[in-house]
Amino acid sequence: xxxxxxxxxxxxxxxxxxxxxxxxxxxxxxxxxxxxxxxxxxxxxxxxxxxxxxxxxxxxxxxxxxxxxxxxxxxxxxxxxxxxxxxxxxxxxxxxxxxxxxxxxxxxxxxxxxxxxxxxxxxxxxxxxxxxxxxxxxxxxxxxxxxxxxxxxxxxxxxxxxxxxxxxxxxxxxxxxxxxxxxxxxxxxxxxxxxxxxxxxxxxxxxxxxxxxxxxxxxxxxxxxxxxxxxxxxxxxxxxxxxxxxxxxxxxxxxxxxxxxxxxxxxxxxxxxxxxxxxxxxxxxxxxxxxxxxxxxxxxxxxxxxxxxxxxxxxxxxxxxxxxxxxxxxxxxxxxxxxxxxxxxxxxxxxxxxxxxxxxxxxxxxxxxxxxxxxxxxxxxxxxxxxxxxxxxxxxxxxxxxxxxxxxxxxxxxxxxxxxxxxxxxxxxxxxxxxxxxxxxxxxxxxxxxxxxxxxxxxxxxxxxxxxx
Amino acid sequence: xxxxxxxxxxxxxxxxxxxxxxxxxxxxxxxxxxxxxxxxxxxxxxxxxxxxxxxxxxxxxxxxxxxxxxxxxxxxxxxxxxxxxxxxxxxxxxxxxxxx
Numbered sequence: 001x002x003x004x005x006x007x008x009x010x011x012x013x014x015x016x017x018x019x020x021x022x023x024x025x026x027x028x029x030x031x032x033x034x035x036x037x038x039x040x041x042x043x044x045x046x047x048x049x050x051x052x053x054x055x056x057x058x059x060x061x062x063x064x065x066x067x068x069x070x071x072x073x074x075x076x077x078x079x080x081x082x083x084x085x086x087x088x089x090x091x092x093x094x095x096x097x098x099x100x101x102x103x104x105x106x107x108x109x110x111x112x113x114x115x116x117x118x119x120x121x122x123x124x125x126x127x128x129x130x131x132x133x134x135x136x137x138x139x140x141x142x143x144x145x146x147x148x149x150x151x152x153x154x155x156x157x158x159x160x161x162x163x164x165x166x167x168x169x170x171x172x173x174x175x176x177x178x179x180x181x182x183x184x185x186x187x188x189x190x191x192x193x194x195x196x197x198x199x200x201x202x203x204x205x206x207x208x209x210x211x212x213x214x215x216x217x218x219x220x221x222x223x224x225x226x227x228x229x230x231x232x233x234x235x236x237x238x239x240x241x242x243x244x245x246x247x248x249x250x251x252x253x254x255x256x257x258x259x260x261x262x263x264x265x266x267x268x269x270x271x272x273x274x275x276x277x278x279x280x281x282x283x284x285x286x287x288x289x290x291x292x293x294x295x296x297x298x299x300x301x302x303x304x305x306x307x308x309x310x311x312x313x314x315x316x317x318x319x320x321x322x323x324x325x326x327x328x329x330x331x332x333x334x335x336x337x338x339x340x341x342x343x344x345x346x347x348x349x350x351x352x353x354x355x356x357x358x359x360x361x362x363x364x365x366x367x368x369x370x371x372x373x374x375x376x377x378x379x380x381x382x383x384x385x386x387x388x389x390x391x392x393x394x395x396x397x398x399x400x401x402x403x404x405x406x407x408x409x410x411x412x413x414x415x416x417x418x419x420x421x422x423x424x425x426x427x428x429x430x431x432x433x434x435x436x437x438x439x440x441x442x443x444x445x446x447x448x449x450x451x452x453x454x455x456x457x458x459x460x461x462x463x464x465x466x467x468x469x
Numbered sequence: 470x471x472x473x474x475x476x477x478x479x480x481x482x483x484x485x486x487x488x489x490x491x492x493x494x495x496x497x498x499x500x501x502x503x504x505x506x507x508x509x510x511x512x513x514x515x516x517x518x519x520x521x522x523x524x525x526x527x528x529x530x531x532x533x534x535x536x537x538x539x540x541x542x543x544x545x546x547x548x549x550x551x552x553x554x555x556x557x558x559x560x561x562x563x564x565x566x567x568x569x
């Protein structure tokens with residue numbers, strides 16, 4: 001009877017996660033899907049609780065159950081409060097932080113199992129899986145914390161590099177692999193587990209610290225995948241099928257996002273992880289080349305208004321600068337003014353614009369921009385030539401025509417939004433400084449481009465004010 | 470932790486789950502990238518149930534470690550689902566039919 005109830009709970013949980021994820025992938029059903037998956041989680045917790053009651057039998061330990069309840073309530077309250085309080089602009093670092101907590105939970109599950117088994121992991125297989133759960137969990141934890149630090153700008157978002165970094169990391173990696181093999185062969189050597197759990201925490205820091213802010217969408221997706229795989233390894237270790245299935249689903253979703261992000265930058269995953277892209281080493285050379293490209297024209301928001309007023313179609317291309325300036329509400333207002341003026345407005349979003357996958361979509365949704373108005377790169381590029389005005393709002397590398405035209409450019413081959421094909425281009429920017437990657441942007445020097453310097457939010461608000469007059 | 474499932478069955482389950490995951494979310498629109506990430510992130514808090522059983526049967530330090538894992542996983546689960554819901558709540562369609 002009890003067994004049947006537990007099985008049903010776990011099955012319902014599995015169904016909840018699968019159906020929930022599927023619904024989460026479609027705009028119409030996404031919100032319900034999230035709740036379906038949450039109900040699945042509830043069923044899983046209920047099942048786990050029933051299993052505890054069943055297996056404890058006569059020795060049902062009330063004290064231990066108190067520990068669990070305290071953990072769930074405390075964690076639940078902390079999670080609920082932070083989720084309610086966090087600002088939408090702080091979403092990337094929040095997701096990174098929650099992800100890290102999932103990682104440390106898997107590490108702790110592995111550690112608790114080793115302690116519970118009295119320091120002997122039992123068989124070779126269980127030693128190997130405990131080792132993996134600890135390793136992936138540890139990397140996920142500190143890697144996510146570093147990503148959190150970079151996104152919240154508590155750490156410098158530029159890559160932190162030192163000479164021989166890749167060699168040191170490769171040696172650490174080798175050490176970890178050797179230790180893993182040794183632990184699998186000698187599962188009673190618990191000190192190997194202890195030492196490597198400390199190394200895994202170091203390793204998470206070491207692999208994320210050399211990656212720059214603009215590559216964060218890839219890092220976050222990858223860490224998301226890791227947290228699933230860590231749960232999966234923990235499932236192998238404690239022989240729980242639900243953990244394995246669920247961890248596998250999450251691992252796969254992270255892999256898909258990672259692949260989409262890498263493809264959007266035309267770079268391999270290895271290149272993102274190890275190249276220290278955007279450290280600015282190529283900056284001086286690129287700047288020197290830029291000098292020969294001529295001078296950029298600049299314009300005031302008032303001048304720009306006259307062109308916008310006459311425009312029939314406007315495409316707005318947001319980037320990380322929009323998030324920094326918190327200009328999403330102002331830009332929605334501008335879009336409304338333009339539409340009231342009989343102009344067609346679209347937002348073109350590059351897959352890696354911002355600091356996490358879909359970052360711009362979240363911010364614009366917060367500002368009440370309907371999602372039909374958001375178009376993807378592949379849909380806007382073919383019609384770009386018919387657009388009267390393209391407004392580049394805090395984006396840089398994702399609209400850089402050098403990716404198409406200059407084979408020597410570090411971002412050559414990266415798919416970009418071809419704003420330079422629009423009749424007029426406005427680039428809203430603080431200064432002429434090159435973008436994150438230190439790459440000069442020939443877009444600024446094109447004949448149809450006008451720079452509008454200043455804070456993006458202030459500039460947009462000035463345009464809106466002109467419309468209202 | 471009763472009822473031992475053979476390792477090969479666990480391996481097959483893992484493989485099938487990965488393929489299923491890849492199929493389920495292969496064509497997700499860019500708008501949903503963030504919610505998908507944070508939603509699947511919440512699901513990865515499933516470690517919670519492993520942590521629960523360890524805290525339940527453990528003795529000494531393993532109870533403590535297990536309970537700590539329960540706490541972290543709970544933050545991950547509850548925070549993850551609520552934050553995802555907050556985001557999806559904002560995603561609205563122009564037709565104003567209640568949105569997503």
